[in-house]
Amino acid sequence: MTTVRAYAATEENGLLEPFEYELGSIGPYDVDIAVESCGICHSDLSMLENAWGMTQYPFVPGHEAIGTVAALGDLVTNLQIGDRVGLGWHAGYCMTCVQCLSGHHNMCGTAESTIVGRHGAFADIVRAQAVSTFKLPSHLDAPTAGPLFCGGITVFNPLVQFDLAPTSSVGVIGIGGLGHLALQFLRAWGCRVTAFTSSGSKQQEALELGAHDTLNSRDPAAIEAAAGSFDLLLSTVNVKLDWNAYLNTLKPRGRLHVLGVVPQPLDLNVTPMLFAQLSVSSSPVGSPATILKMLEFAARHEIKPKTEHFPMSKVNEALDHLRAGKARYRIVLDRE
Structure with a gap:
């Protein structure tokens, strides 16, 4: 069992406080990511406030994660331990519906969101399917790359x-x-x-x-x-x-x-x-194929989010900064 140390809210629009939970055995197609940084998206704030009526508490936000692969399922072939990767809004897809089979995974009716019904990446570890986890091009600036995976x-x-x-x-x-x-x-x-x-x-x-x-x-x-x-x-x-x-x-x-x-x-x-x-x-976020195109395009043209950084322990201050409309232009939480 892996113990995850995270930041969670226990009530609607509550403060995020230290929270621990246990991950079960890793699935054959899953990846555990040791989080290095995670962007804050306005969707995290909407979920924290239960603005969309689907938040489950305790709630761990975070769906713009950058980190390294810490563990792999037995059937994962596209990643290796130690790879630096990114994870966005989706943590998995059914892989069998018409939308998935057509390459439109982002339209999958049972796609799993990283922060809906599961715990996100304001944590030291986050788990997702390998198909929704992307190796970061070497030319991309890892500390600022998180917001690319949603925004x-x-x-x-x-x-x-x-x-x-x-x-x-x-x-x-x-x-x-x-x-x-x-x-x-x-x-x-x-x-x-x-x-x-x-x-x-x-x-x-x-x-x-x-x-x-x-x-x-x-x-x-x-x-x-x-x-x-x-x-x-x-x-x-x-x-x-x-x-x-x-x-x-x-x-x-x-x-x-x-x-x-x-x-x-x-x-x-x-x-x-x-x-x-x-x-x-x-439209929402894109499919895995489009995410790969986006990463290649961003690396080739040196496109990077303009970011402000907070230590993850200051997550509540960072959220207040976002609420106040002061972010220029994306906020990233860094693991200490």
Whole structure:
């Protein structure tokens, strides 16, 4: 039996406190990862607050883990003890449904989340299936790579999913944990990139991260002036916006793709969408194959999350920093 030392909350929106639990015998396709660092995603905060109504307590967050392989199941062939690996939102898939067999594992109806119904990576050990555990390319910076496995793949997935042309004009709405990575990926992809941000302090940073232009998202006149400009809009925000104003910035056959979890229904005028053949869509994280493409692409183009670091023992301070909207742009917990 392996004793795991973690940080867990015992109640809704409670403080994370030291917590120990025992891992059973390792399964034939499982991997135990000795955690070196773990990013904090807004989804960790949503789960801590039980905002989605599916949190089980005690709750150990953490699904952007970097570490080394500490133990392997007998049938694992793609990894070795000591490999530095990453783990994201999914900890396993059924491997037998049509979605898995088609390569769309992220659409598996019984996929296991790293932090839903199991304990995550705010811990010294986290367990997952080998198929959802990825060897880190040597050129990637391991201490900052964790957020690629959730935030990074979330914004990279649509580029592959929609076979985005490198000549596309793309707007990124919201320059935060997701948006700052989207700017980097899109610029390296070859696109013309515009950052929509309500923060004056982020405009120069957006340009440094890869945007060619910035647009004040609080200025209706500026949004109106951008009519017919974009092939694709990636929305990374989790608040209600004037979605019809943003649809008006799309070219004919353009697409608004929603990546942030917006709690309110989208209020859309269908008539202009119909005549311009516009689309509205959404997607979660990507499949294992797409994650591998993302890692290769990030290594080749030296794309890395911009991170702030806290020791894991300061996890509650780190969560408060995220709650206050102060993160620039992803927070990573480091094991002491």
